[in-house]
Amino acid sequence: MSITGTLLRSRAVAALASPHGVDRYLELVNPMWAAHEVRARLVDVHREIDVPGEPVVATLTFQPTTTWRGHRPGQYVQLSVDLPGARRLTRCFTLSSAGSRPGERFTITLRANPEGEVSRFLVEARPGQLVHLSQAEGDFVLPDRVPERVMFITGGSGITPAMAMLRSLMLRTHRGRVTFLHYARSAEQQIFAEELEQIRTAGYGVDVHLVHTQEGGRYFSALELERLVPDFRDIDTWLCGPEGLVEAVQTAYGVSTGSTTGTKLRVEYFQPPRSSGTAGGRIEFDRSGVSADNDGASILEQAEAAGLRPTFGCRMGICFSCTATKRSGIVRNILTGETSSRPDEDIRICVSTPEGDCSVAI
Amino acid sequence: MTTVENTGNRRLSADELERFGAEMDAIRQRIVGELGEEDAAYIRGVVKNQRRFEVAGRALFYLPVVGWLPAVACLSISKILDNMEIGHNVMHGQYDWMGDPDLNSRMFDWDTMAPAENWKYGHNYMHHTFTNIVGKDRDIGYGILRMDEGQEWRPYYLGNPLYAFLLMTFFEWGVALHDLEVDELVAGRRTWAENREIGARIWRKVKKQTFKDYVLFPALTGPLFPLTLAGNVVANLVRNVWTFNIIFCGHFPAGVASFSQEECEDETSGHWYYRQLLGSANITGSRLFHIMSGNLSHQIEHHLFPDLPARRYPEIAAEVREICERYGLAYNTGRLSKQLFSVFGKICRYALPSRRGQRSALVPDQLADVTVAA
Numbered sequence: 001m002s003i004t005g006t007l008l009r010s011r012a013v014a015a016l017a018s019p020h021g022v023d024r025y026l027e028l029v030n031p032m033w034a035a036h037e038v039r040a041r042l043v044d045v046h047r048e049i050d051v052p053g054e055p056v057v058a059t060l061t062f063q064p065t066t067t068w069r070g071h072r073p074g075q076y077v078q079l080s081v082d083l084p085g086a087r088r089l090t091r092c093f094t095l096s097s098a099g100s101r102p103g104e105r106f107t108i109t110l111r112a113n114p115e116g117e118v119s120r121f122l123v124e125a126r127p128g129q130l131v132h133l134s135q136a137e138g139d140f141v142l143p144d145r146v147p148e149r150v151m152f153i154t155g156g157s158g159i160t161p162a163m164a165m166l167r168s169l170m171l172r173t174h175r176g177r178v179t180f181l182h183y184a185r186s187a188e189q190q191i192f193a194e195e196l197e198q199i200r201t202a203g204y205g206v207d208v209h210l211v212h213t214q215e216g217g218r219y220f221s222a223l224e225l226e227r228l229v230p231d232f233r234d235i236d237t238w239l240c241g242p243e244g245l246v247e248a249v250q251t252a253y254g255v256s257t258g259s260t261t262g263t264k265l266r267v268e269y270f271q272p273p274r275s276s277g278t279a280g281g282r283i284e285f286d287r288s289g290v291s292a293d294n295d296g297a298s299i300l301e302q303a304e305a306a307g308l309r310p311t312f313g314c315r316m317g318i319c320f321s322c323t324a325t326k327r328s329g330i331v332r333n334i335l336t337g338e339t340s341s342r343p344d345e346d347i348r349i350c351v352s353t354p355e356g357d358c359s360v361a362i
Numbered sequence: 363m364t365t366v367e368n369t370g371n372r373r374l375s376a377d378e379l380e381r382f383g384a385e386m387d388a389i390r391q392r393i394v395g396e397l398g399e400e401d402a403a404y405i406r407g408v409v410k411n412q413r414r415f416e417v418a419g420r421a422l423f424y425l426p427v428v429g430w431l432p433a434v435a436c437l438s439i440s441k442i443l444d445n446m447e448i449g450h451n452v453m454h455g456q457y458d459w460m461g462d463p464d465l466n467s468r469m470f471d472w473d474t475m476a477p478a479e480n481w482k483y484g485h486n487y488m489h490h491t492f493t494n495i496v497g498k499d500r501d502i503g504y505g506i507l508r509m510d511e512g513q514e515w516r517p518y519y520l521g522n523p524l525y526a527f528l529l530m531t532f533f534e535w536g537v538a539l540h541d542l543e544v545d546e547l548v549a550g551r552r553t554w555a556e557n558r559e560i561g562a563r564i565w566r567k568v569k570k571q572t573f574k575d576y577v578l579f580p581a582l583t584g585p586l587f588p589l590t591l592a593g594n595v596v597a598n599l600v601r602n603v604w605t606f607n608i609i610f611c612g613h614f615p616a617g618v619a620s621f622s623q624e625e626c627e628d629e630t631s632g633h634w635y636y637r638q639l640l641g642s643a644n645i646t647g648s649r650l651f652h653i654m655s656g657n658l659s660h661q662i663e664h665h666l667f668p669d670l671p672a673r674r675y676p677e678i679a680a681e682v683r684e685i686c687e688r689y690g691l692a693y694n695t696g697r698l699s700k701q702l703f704s705v706f707g708k709i710c711r712y713a714l715p716s717r718r719g720q721r722s723a724l725v726p727d728q729l730a731d732v733t734v735a736a
Contacts, residue, residue: 015578018570019471024464028413080461086402088461311461 005066008035031130032065040064042129045122048109048191056112057157057191058123059096064133066103071136073099073164074238074268077108078134078313083121088132090321091118092314094160095136098167109160109191140238140268142168147236148176151229153220153249155183155241161268162238163192166206170199178206179229183245186214220245222252233264240268269316277332277353284359286327294358298334299324299349303362310349310362317351324349329358363496363512369619371640371692376630378689383632385685386666389678393670401671402460408447408653409465416440419597423583423590430593437597439654442604444473446656447672453482456671474601475538477567480560484541490668494613494620494641501613502620504529504536505545508712509613510620515715522713526706533602538564604654608645611701612661614708615643617694638665639686644679644695651698652676662693 007013013022013035026033032041040062049057071077073095080090096109112123122129142150142165150169152162159182166180180199184190190210200208209228211217218224225232232252239249246267253265279296285303292306300322303310313321317335323346330341331352339355340347349360366373374382419437422429449472451457457465464470471478484500492498496512503509507526508519529536541560546552575598580590619640626637645651645659652659657672663679664672686693696704 012578015570015574016582018574019473019567025413025417028410082402082460082462085398086460090461 005035032063034065034067036067038065038067038133038135040068040131040133042122042125042127042131043105044127045125047123049189051188054189055114056123057109057189058112059107059109060122060125061105061107062131062133063105064103068100068103068106068133069135070101070104071095071099071106072141073097073168074141074161075136075138075164076161077136079108079118079122080132081118081121081125081129083117089118090313091116092316093119094157094164096160096164098164098171109163111157138268140240140266141165142238146172146174146176149178149235150174150176151179151181151232151235151237153181153225153237153239153241153245155220155245156185157191158241158245158268159184159191161240163195165238166199169206170204174204176205178204179209179235180206181209181211181225181228183211183213183217183220183241186212220248220252222248225252236264236266238266238268243269277334278355281329281354281356281358283354283357285362286359287361294354294356296353299331299347299352299354299358299360299362302354303349303360308362312350315350317348320348322349323347325361326352327359327361330355331358363622364510364618364620366619366621366640369617369640369692371619372690374632374636374689374691376632379630379632379636381632382685382689383630383635386635386682387631389681390667390670393667393674393678397459397671401457401673402462404673405448405452405457405465405671408443412440412443412448415443420579423579423586423593426586426589430589434593434596434600437594438600438604441473441597441601442654445601445605446608446658447653448472448656449474449478450656450658451672453478454486455669458669471567473571475534475564475568475571476541477538477563480541480563481537486668490665492626493638493665494618495623495626495637496620497623500540500543504540505543506536507709509708511712511716512620512622513712515712520713522709523706526709530603530606531599533606534598538568607698607702608655608658610705611645611698612642612658612664615694615696615701615704616708617692617704618643635666636691638662639682639691639693641665642694643701644693645698645701646695647698649676662695 008022008026016022017025022035023037026035027039031039042060043063044061046059046061047056048059076092076094078090078092080088082088093108093110095106097105097107100106110119110122112119114120140161146169152166154162162180162182166178169178180196182196187193190212193210196208196210199206207228213219229235233254237253239246246269250265250267253263255263255265277294277296277298279294281294282291283294283299283302284291285306285308288308290306290308292302295302295305297305300310300312300315310324311321315322317333326343326345326347328343330339331347332339332355334351334353347360349362415436419433419435419440422433422436425433449470452465452470453467453472455467458467467482489499489501494502496502496510503513506529507522508515542557542564543552547554547557575594576591579594580587583590621637621641626633629637639662642661642665644662645655647655647659652675657675658664660672660675660679663675663682666682667675667678670678683693
């Protein structure tokens with residue numbers, strides 16, 4: 001494919017296939033042929049957790065097109081799929097396999113949340129299902145030179161990127177010491193339990209601590225961590241989990257929300273921090289002629305509350321699906337805390353809150 | 363101006379307009395609720411066929427002599443489908459609800475000179491919002507022709523039939539250059555600076571289109587270069603002539619009304635629907651004819667519901683017609699030959715100054731209608 005690939009990506013072929021692009025022709029012959037875009041076929045669905053009354057957690061194996069450039073453990077991918085009713089939705093999912101080279105199979109692990117249309121569809125999907133992908137994204141990854149000591153602190157689904165990193169450390173035969181601290185609600189809802197048990201008992205120097213908070217396990221505290229790892233502030237730590245856990249760990253490391261500069265802590269939210277915007281003023285959705293009092297929530301949430309249905313994807317500011325033009329007013333980016341007042345500016349409405357009056361083209 | 367009265371139509375009272383608008387809204391709501399797999403399968407099927415015709419057309423040029431005519435036919439069909447049932451409709455956002463970037467109005471570009479971005483502004487916004495408002499809708503005569511009495515006659519318009527012929531022949535160029543609003547530039551109401559970006563986009567797209575059709579594909583056929591080149595020119599010409607004729611039948615046949623800016627100040631949504639209805643005309647024909655015209659043969663339904671998938675227009679048409687009958691409004695439709703004859707009559711008639719008295723030529727019973735409505 002490499003010579004064919006080079007040819008298909010050449011300027012000459014682009015000129016011939018203009019304005020639609022060569023992928024629009026290739027996909028009609030075989031959906032798994034692509035020169036630029038990434039698509040994948042579902043190969044296998046493995047249920048990690050399948051307890052009645054609880055959301056299913058499943059690991060999905062995908063065979064991507066040759067255009068897949070591979071991934072580093074800890075990264076995520078934007079996945080789009082056509083749902084019944086011919087609506088294609090895009091969501092972000094964490095890659096759970098140890099890493100992949102170009103064109104290689106990989107897995108994602110996801111929880112089928114009751115309100116998650118895409119995840120509910122995917123855990124029920126059959127092998128052969130076609131999905132559309134971005135390349136792997138995100139810099140919540142291990143550095144090329146892995147430090148001697150590494151710590152992962154995760155909660156709930158936040159285990160997935162850490163698991164991918166841990167798996168790659170196992171493959172690399174990392175000789176240092178690894179601490180893996182995970183919070184789940186119960187043993188029943190513990191993902192990757194068997195594998196973690198094997199790693200723990202294999203004697204590779206991995207300390208696995210699984211805390212089940214509904215079964216007497218205590219929530220995270222700096223004291224507890226200090227007891228486990230006295231010098232934790234000097235250890236490179238990867239932190240991923242819900243907001244409560246992230247905040248508690250950040251406090252323990254002595255960092256303020258949204259900034260980890262100068263510390264050994266790297267953070268990935270799997271939910272954006274609740275918007276800390278200030279209520280006040282009016283928000284106007286000028287394309288639909290609707291307006292509402294600004295309640296301080298994200299513009300996406302406020303639009304939905306006003307009965308509008310703007311396009312969205314990850315809802316955490318990474319996929320740009322919800323990008324809309326802000327006509328006027330000041331908005332604050334929830335992730336960075338930056339404000340901007342430029343008119344006719346493209347903003348991601350899922351992570352922007354209005355500061356006073358604001359008009360958005362929705 | 364071809365006022366509503368000139369077309370023999372009645373004006374609706376504010377009350378009637380509101381009810382009329384509500385009935386249209388109801389149709390729209392219902393169709394939006396029904397959109398799904400069938401619509402997606404349809405447009406994807408059309409795209410698949412268009413690409414097949416395109417590839418077949420390009421390939422048949424390798425067959426000297428016997429392949430030429432089929433090649434031109436396939437390529438012409440491909441370009442017509444690409445521009446009309448796919449391009450025009452996708453860029454209206456008719457399939458945006460699918461969330462497929464390949465069929466999304468923000469992403470799609472078509473196989474013609476006009477860059478999508480320029481065209482969407484001039485067409486979706488200017489033309490569809492201000493349809494048939496003299497002085498606002500730049501598609502009345504496209505800044506070149508005199509197609510309405512409301513446009514003041516100048517000796518320049520003596521060339522009306524000639525300009526129309528040239529516009530038909532070079533239609534894709536005309537559509538591309540339309541967005542530069544050259545007439546406005548000459549009149550000093552528009553500056554070169556405003557055109558810089560629009561012009562740059564046109565230049566980039568024109569380079570790609572001409573290079574592909576007139577250099578690259580002919581060169582790939584080696585010694586058959588001149589034949590392939592000629593074939594591509596003819597295919598583009600066939601598409602130009604076809605689209606020009608379909609589009610001119612949409613707004614210019616006799617009986618289509620135009621509106622003044624005053625009439626449309628603070629317009630209600632009911633009046634907007636009313637204006638779209640009276641400002642458009644349909645063409646009757648077979649299913650294949652409707653597909654090949656991008657369903658612009660249902661120009662009335664298209665103007666009432668520009669962002670509903672065009673394949674729905676035929677089923678909506680019966681309802682719209684029935685509503686028109688109840689409100690006593692004309693539903694302008696006819697065979698292609700009839701509508702074309704009417705359009706070309708208009709092109710020739712408006713080459714000459716309007717005769718005095720023609721404007722208020724009203725038949726008494728129409729006058730009665732007007733008074734009742736007022």
